[in-house]
Amino acid sequence: MKENIKILAAMRPFARFTRISLRDLVVTVLPVLLVTAIGIGAAYWLMRPAPPNTLTITAGPTGSTFQLYAKKYQKVLAQKGIKLKILPSNGSLENLDRLLDPAAKVDVGFVQGGLAKGRQVDRLFSLGSVFHEPLALFYRSAKPLTLISQLAGKRLAIGPEGSGTRAVALELLKANGIGPDNATLLDLSGEAAAWGLVDGTVDAAFLMGDSATPGDMRSLIWTPGVHLYDFVQAEAYSRRYPYLNQLVIPMGALDFGQNIPGADVHLLAPTVELVARDTLHPALSDLLIEAAKEVHGRATLLQSAGEFPAPVEHEYRLSDDAKRYYTSGKKFLYRSLPFWLATLVDRFLVLFVPVVVLFIPGLKLVPALYSWRIRSRIYRWYGLLISIERTLLAQQSAEERTETLRRLDEIEAGVNGMKIPLAYADQFYVLRDHIRFVRERYAKESAAG
Template sequence: MKRPKLGKFSLVSLRDLLVASLPTILLVLAACVVAYIVVDPAPPRRVVLATGQENSAYEEFGRKYAALLAREGIKVELQRSLGSEDNLQRLIDGRADIAFVQSGSTSEAQAERRNLMSLGSLFTEPVWLFLRERGKGRKSDIHSLTQLKGLRINLGPEGTGVPRLFRQVLAVNGVEPGQLTVSSLENTPATVELLAGRIDGVVFSSAPEAPLIQMLLQTPGIRLFDFRQAEAYTRRLPFLTHVVLPRGIVDLGRDIPAQDFHLIAPTATLVARDDLHPALVDLFVKSATEIHGGAGWFQQQGQFPSPKYTEIPVSREAAKYYRDGPPFLQRYLSFWLANLFDRLWVVVVALAALVIPLSKIVPPLYVWRIRSRVYRWYGQLRAVEQTLEKEVEMSAPPERLDEVRTELLRRLDDIETRVNHISIPLSYADALYGLRSHINFVRQRVRAGIKAG
């Protein structure tokens, strides 16, 4: 005789436990997915960065940001623009997510009303006033902005922010823009006009890395204006700083420039809409540190990027990055993996909110499922008793009672056979043995042919 395997018996039925827990598990998983996607959504894989004009420093730096973020799986769409004021409008209209903006282009109150935030200042943008020499072999003798009266000066398109900035500079010198012949060409065509002699000067506000700045600094017949009163300008216009272009910084061998030049400079800031994903804020600040953190013509190592030098409120995430460095996980993991773990706290909250109360439902469901295997057979036993009871009450003839008893005994044998194949944990075996004894009890009643009651 084949002996039964004791391994099929256990204190707990894992299958029943899983089935009883399944609704709870599905509900918890659904809540976690909703919390993960809706409450704390993943950062977008595409972001629009408004840069500047063709051949501008903004455009050059925009390409560097795009290259760095591409390594992390973020596509940066570069959007060429006129400059700072145009970029501000693009942010306000929702056409760009983040942009380069020059300090002094707006105020703190206006930035808050327009839902803008700063990710920090990136570099100084000196005001470059390039003038054409007045005659062959003669250098420009212009040493004061009051001497620009009557000259043809290009300030650039209104959207660049340079016209607004330079008008403020002219105003503190007592010069009205109407006293100059002002044009509003973009940087590249304005440079062409200057080199062709059709205008007397161009005004840029840009980092020295801009290709046009590099070219004009080395072009014979073009001279950079020296803001000898630079320190006074910073007192009158607080968003400006005084920087010095050192002698020979462009080309030491050729001694270009041949003297120190004093310049006035606002700062370039990275401005974003306040709904930019916090993870992208960290990523942009990290990229800014890599791009702008070194020493330059007008800055010391580590001076930029910085939460200073900006009138736009710095975002909370950016301020924390400047204060504490990159988030802990981003120091050791890739951007997306670090972001995944960083967002898991939402899932933990969802689990805590659901698992504890739902865990009180699973045990009763499990007990009900196990005991229902036994209890459902009591309905069959009751049906057998009621059939016998009906025949007895109707005073059926003996032949009919014998026929009914035979049929009911067959049904009880079938029930007992099926009950013997019930798989039930050992901790609930008492209910199974109780059922078997009750089957035998009903069988005795049927054999006796007495009224069930």
């Protein structure tokens, strides 16, 4: 019997030893790579994609203050590699409608205060207040008007549908008891309203920069018989309507020699905000505010240097990115690198974090996981060997002992056929010794039986 066992053992193939098991290494590293890939994917999903190189702004009619400002933004952004498309509109109200319409392909727009009442603007945010938009009321009259209520029965140009001019004009006229039943309201603005005042077909015209050009308003100041209305009740209006601000054109500010205007003129002016959808990329938010500082930051007749843009919330919440910009400025990368390079590095860092947090620590665990995998393969054979040893010690018939011995031969063949790294050769040979020990014990039991 002993001779037969020795012959069978000699016929078994020997284990294949390698420096390292590539298959086991791959299986060990794969979970680390998978977890890291999931982490990178989650980081990519949570962060915004790369900023687009094109933006669309909804501005105002051709030649209007809104459009002129948009063109200045266009030049500033072009220096950063961003193309700004300017979409004409009838004014603030249409700009707001477009921003609220998901089907409208716009990103930002100029919107004056007082238009958001009764609208769902949760998906919009403000990048800051950027300038005041004075309401100029020009009128024809032999005597100066002191109250808006004196316009009852007159032909009034209140601006086209969709303009912020129209919205403010209707609000002020309503507060003074004037409406379609006691006045003729004309959908005229800009050049048409100016010519109406000149030729006498219009008695008064409300003009604002969202729907009229600065040239139209300047020309009316010099037109004989046309007066610029002095809002003597400006303080009261500004308190009744919080979105309106009181501004003053000082005496002689337009022409010192002719002393125009001949006295201080009070105006009402809603604040215009740069409003964007909440999908605007943070990097582009910074660029737009930076452009607003360059365009609106200088001193003018009606504002001080550095007054705009301002992080003042009115009807639209200030975005978190805008709050961060006004508090601490641009991010370090965008201050130190060109915009395109800063964007690239910023995205790389976001993707690099999962690699540092997951992949590098995971690699440190690879040796331990690899060792556990090799040892577990050896321990599996030990489990089978112990089971057979217990079976051999039990009372068995001759056929059962033969079957048990066959299983022991299969175990030994399986062990000898293993692919084992050289570093674990000692454990391999210890296992073979234990298999031989079980065989010898089996032989002794058989001889004693």
